[in-house]
Each structure stands twice: as structure tokens, then as C-alpha cells.
């Protein structure tokens with residue numbers, strides 16, 4: 247087929263958005279430069295006249311510089327917005343499509359209910375792709391028998407489910423979602439008697455399956471086993487041999503020993519890379535988190551529209567689909583949908599050589615993780631072994647094409663392969679090799695996707711973002727503040743670890759990738775530093791107000807207009823962005839609030855963690871996000887009411903700062919009422935205290951008005967009082983100089 251007249255995909259530049267974005271960037275940059283000029287000149291004047299303390303001015307300047315720098319990096323995402331269309335009907339015949347290995351990771355059945363994990367497994371098996379070309383690998387980092395047994399049950403159910411989906415063209419291929427949502431097959435089918443009967447039958451089967459799995463996870467021990475040898479089970483049965491009608495299913499639980507670091511998810515993925523290379527060795531990998539089920543059965547074909555494009559193929563490392571979630575509330579108070587990342591930033595990066603890898607929902611070329619410089623003829627076996635480890639079979643697989651025949655081989659050979667697979671999943675296998683360092687997923691940071699992605703792009707691989715209108719993968723989003731803050735602390739720690747290392751994209755990137763792309767990566771690595779600005783903005787204006795210090799220009803001063811411009815325009819741009827994806831204006835408020843909450847708490851703690859890790863005081867930690875559904879919690883979330891059941895370490899700073907700002911606002915108003923002429927001098931700082939108190943209203947409500955379980959406990963309010971007294975006395979002392 248002619249690839250230029252009938253391309254497999256098209257990329258469109260969004261011209262009008264591009265023009266708006268660049269104009270905004272131009273004017274905003276000018277405004278920021280004026281503000282910097284204002285600060286420098288007013289600080290210099292103060293320095294000579296000494297008629298006001300200098301520290302508050304300096305701190306505010308630091309905060310403005312930090313925010314401006316982050317803003318500047320952030321604009322790279324807006325530089326070249328594109329969208330993409332695919333034409334899967336132009337793909338070659340099924341027998342010419344490449345095989346795909348699907349990797350699903352699970353770690354802890356207490357946080358990740360096995361039934362949910364199995365739904366992800368089953369949905370992956372039902373993808374619209376030749377069954378004999380799909381192999382599904384489940385990595386169980388919990389090492390729990392429950393998961394293995396549940397998987398056996400899942401295979402039994404899948405044998406009915408997959409044919410059912412194919413026969414009726416079911417669109418929602420995840421059984422749980424299918425049975426809880428509205429009808430989705432063609433209208434014509436709905437009347438069909440046969441369909442009705444089949445659906446009824448399969449629904450009953452699903453109920454039985456779900457009951458069995460739930461019962462197992464309730465009765466058996468679900469505590470992750472941190473000390474066990476490797477388990478690899480290829481789920482074979484008669485139907486698998488000739489003419490595979492079902493995707494292959496493999497259970498892998500790598501060896502775990504307390505003495506050996508296991509490198510969290512990246513370690514699990516590397517074990518899967520090696521084990522799968524012996525069994526199916528497919529050239530492409532679909533990576534999924536255990537809660538991200540497949541919701542668009544055509545995703546593999548759509549991804550192949552890019553991977554099989556002759557113009558892209560040799561340099562394309564992965565096709566990333568957005569992370570989308572099935573349980574987003576219309577009041578997304580925790581910003582669980584991560585709109586700014588998946589609906590704006592990744593799209594923006596796509597216009598400049600491709601988005602960052604985002605951990606789940608990607609079709610990745612296996613080769614991109616190996617970086618093989620050698621051909622089989624000139625390999626130096628010693629060198630290769632130092633790189634990939636001692637397994638000859640694995641090294642052979644590096645040069646071998648897809649290996650679908652493994653199941654047909656004799657029993658002995660098969661057992662031998664399995665033995666080798668366990669060796670590859672043992673924890674000592676990686677000792678003295680380059681796994682996690684130059685080969686496979688990288689270990690250095692807990693945000694393994696981000697860190698691996700930087701290296702991939704630095705080696706001139708490109709990536710593609712594809713965001714079809716029907717969500718391709720759906721995960722379960724966070725529904726409470728505690729999980730949101732824990733996750734965001736882990737991310738901040740992981741990102742800042744990279745940001746503070748020699749691989750910091752701002753230094754390491756520019757010579758190795760397009761400059762705009764390195765700015766995007768730099769923003770991602772450094773955005774937690776916004777905590778510096780947020781802490782300053784939440785304290786200095788109110789402290790200055792209480793100490794009669796003016797840190798902003800008067801309302802009558804021309805510089806006032808520049809401040810006003812920056813504030814209003816950045817918010818308008820934010821609103822435009824939200825409006826363009828059809829979200830409500832409330833989203834703007836929630837996002838602003840979450841940014842403040844996370845900035846004050848998790849970004850501070852995450853950054854501190856990263857620094858302590860650098861100093862060797864702390865170890866990396868990966869607490870899987872909770873995926874258990876709690877009815878009460880979901881109810882609060884759906885109603886848009888915050889659930890403040892979280893640790894005081896998060897709540898105390900929030901409660902204190904919001905209350906103090908409210909207090910200062912009241913004092914500010916009194917000052918204004920008493921000395922009318924004063925208003926123009928303290929307008930901005932009074933407004934800031936008001937803005938913070940307003941944004942923090944739910945915190946005030948949680949402390950003072952609410953009586954339910956999700957309120958802020960009296961104990962926490964007391965701690966906050968103590969902390970406030972500390973902030974006040976220390977702060978008043980600080981701003982006196």
C-alpha cells in the first residue's frame with residue numbers, strides 16, 4: 247500500500263490554540279520581566295533607605311522568581327499543540343501484525359483487590375487482535391497464592407468471555423464494567439434471542455467467578471510475602487496447543503529476599519522482560535497497572551498504526567495513551583483525573599518529539615529498552631553477559647525473532663525453559679549487570695516511568711501520544727485526600743530525585759534532546775519546588791500585614807496593573823484550557839486548591855525526602871495506592887466534600903495557614919476601615935490573605951462546622967493552634983529584618 251497517499255495516521259497542528267498560546271507567552275513574559283525589574287529596583291531602594299525590613303521583600307522575590315521560572319519551563323508544553331487521527335483499517339492483514347506481550351503489575355492484594363486485577367487481565371485477553379499474538383503476563387509482587395488461584399479462575403472465565411465479546415462485538419471488554427454499565431452492543435443484537443440468552447448465561451458465570459475470587463481473597467492470607475523463591479506458571483491447557491484461540495496467560499512472581507533490594511515496579515517489569523523473552527519474546531509490550539483495564543478493544547491496532555508506519559517505525563519507542571479513570575466524580579476535588587498532565591502536558595510534548603512515558607497504557611518497543619549496539623556476528627559474549635546477565639538463553643532471545651513455538655516444544659524442553667525463566671526471575675540475577683542502569687526500566691527513581699523515559703528520549707527515540715475520544719484504558723482514581731497526598735509525596739520525591747541528580751533534565755537534556763522537550767522534562771522534575779513559593783505566599787503577605795509592612799505596589803502605582811495583569815491573565819489562560827476540554831469552571835477552583843494543598847504539604851515532604859535520600863539518611867519507598875472501594879468515602883467524593891481523614895503531618899500546616907490568613911484578612915479589613923487612606927498600600931496583601939482563606943474554606947469548614955467522620959479532628963485543630971503560635975512568633979521575628 248502506498249504509505250503517503252494512504253497513511254496509517256495523521257497529525258494535525260492546532261493553529262488557533264497555537265496562536266493564542268504564543269501570544270499569551272509573549273505578553274506574559276514581558277509582564278514578568280517588568281515585575282522582576284520592579285522587585286530589583288524596590289529592593290535596591292530599600293537597601294539604601296533602610297526604612298523597611300528587607301527579608302520579606304527578598305522572600306517574596308524568591309517566591310516570584312521560582313514561580314516565574316517554573317512558568318517559563320511550563321510554557322514548552324503549550325508551544326506546539328497537535329492532535330492525531332489513526333486509520334486502523336489500513337493496517338496489513340492479521341497474519342502480518344506483530345505479536346504483543348502485555349505486562350500487568352500487581353503488588354498487594356490488600357490495596358489492589360484480586361477481582362479488579364483479574365478484570366484487567368481478562369480485558370487484556372479480549373483485545374481485538376489475533377489471539378495467538380497476545381501473551382498476558384501478570385507480575386505478582388505480593389507473591390500471594392490468592393492471586394495465582396484467582397488467575398486460574400480468570401482463565402476459565404475468559405474462555406467464555408473472549409468468544410462472547412468477539413461474537414457480539416462487545417465494546418466494553420472488561421466484564422465488571424460491562425455488567426455494571428448500560429448496554430453497549432449494536433442495537434440490532436439487543437433484540438436477538440440468542441444474544442439475550444448468551445448474555446444471561448455469561449452474566450451468571452461472571453457472578454460465580456466474582457464470588458469465588460472475592461471469597462478467596464477474604465478467606466486466604468493476603469499479606470505480601472517478602473521472602474520467597476521465584477514462581478513462573480504458564481497457564482497451558484489442551485486448547486492452547488494447536489491453533490491458539492486464546493491469548494497465552496503467564497503468572498510471574500519474582501524471587502523476593504529481605505536482603506535484596508527489589509526496586510519496586512521497575513524491578514518487577516525487568517523480571518517480566520526477561521521471563522517473557524524466553525516464552526513469547528514479542529517485539530512490542532503493552533504496559534498496564536493492575537487497575538487499568540482495557541476499555542477500547544482496538545487500542546493495539548491503533549498503536550500499530552504508528553509502530554508500523556515505515557517513516558516512524560525505526561525511531562518510535564512507544565505510543566502512550568492517556569491515563570483516564572472510571573470513577574471520576576463531577577466534583578473532582580482531589581484533581582484525581584490529573585487533567586493538566588494527561589489532557590494538556592502530554593499533548594503538548596507530543597508536538598515536540600513525543601510525550602513522557604506515564605507508567606501505564608503504553609505500547610512500547612522492546613528493543614528501546616535494550617539498546618543493542620551489536621549484531622550477532624560481532625558480539626563479545628563477555629561484554630554482553632556483563633550487560634544482560636549470565637543466561638545464554640536470554641542472550642539468544644535478544645537476537646531471535648518472535649518465539650511463538652515454545653508451547654509446541656517437547657515437555658522436557660518446556661520444563662527446561664521454565665527452569666531458566668525462574669533463574670531469570672531470581673533476585674541475584676541482576677547482580678553485577680546493567681539491569682536497571684542501562685538496560686530495561688531504570689531504578690534510580692520511584693517514578694521509574696519518568697526516569698526511563700528521559701533516557702529513552704535522550705537516545706533519540708521518539709514517542710507518540712494518542713488520545714482517542716473513547717477512553718482506551720480506565721483506572722480507579724483516588725477518592726480521598728490521604729491517598730492523594732501520599733501518592734503526590736511519592737511522585738514529588740521520585741521526580742525531585744531526578745531533578746536534583748546529574749540527570750536533571752535541565753542540565754542533561756538540552757544537548758541530548760530538543761530544547762523544548764528538555765524544558766518539559768525539567769518542569770516535570772522540578773514542579774514540586776513550587777512549595778517554596780507557596781509557603782512564602784501563604785506566610786509573608788499575612789505576616790507583613792500584621793507588621794505594617796507593605797510588600798506590593800500601591801493601587802495607584804502603574805506596577806500594580808502589571809501584578810493585576812499577571813494574576814488575571816494566568817487565571818484566564820487556565821480557565822480557557824479547562825473550558826477547551828469541556829470541563830466546568832469548578833474544575834478551575836478545584837485545581838487551584840489542590841495545587842495549593844499539595845504545594846504546602848506533599849511537595850514539601852517529597853522534596854525533603856529526595857534531599858534526605860541524596861544525603862543517605864532515608865530510603866526510597868513505594869506504597870501502592872489504595873484501590874479498594876469504600877462506600878462512605880465514595881459518597882463524600884461524589885458530593886464534592888473533602889474527606890480529611892489523613893495524617894496530622896498533612897493537616898496541621900494546612901489548618902494553621904488557612905486560619906492565620908483568615909485572621910490576618912480580618913485585621914487587614916479593620917486597618918482599612920480605621921485608616922481609610924491605607925487601603926491602596928495594603929490592597930494586594932489583603933487580597934492574598936482573602937484568596938488563601940477563600941480557597942481554604944473547606945479546611946475551615948472541616949475544622950469548625952462539620953460533624954461527620956471526614957471532618958478535621960479537634961486534636962488536629964489543637965496541634966494547629968500550637969503550630970500557628972510558632973509560625974506567628976517566628977515569622978514576626980523574621981519579617982522584622
Ligand SMILES: O=c1ccn([C@@H]2O[C@H](COP(=O)(O)OP(=O)(O)O[C@H]3O[C@H](CO)[C@@H](O)[C@H](O)[C@H]3O)[C@@H](O)[C@H]2O)c(=O)[nH]1
Nearest residue numbers: 351352353387510511514535536604605606693694870871
Ligand atoms: O513494588 C511495587 C510497587 C508497585 N507495583 C505496581 O505498580 C503499579 C502502580 O502503582 P500505584 O500504587 O497504582 O501507583 P500510582 O501512583 O497510581 O502509579 C503511577 O505512578 C507510578 C510511578 O510513577 C507509575 O509506575 C504508574 O504506572 C502510574 O500509574 C501498580 O500496578 C502496582 O501493583 C509493583 O508492581 N511493585
Ligand SMILES: [Mn+2]
Nearest residue numbers: 535537721871
Ligand atoms: Mn495507580
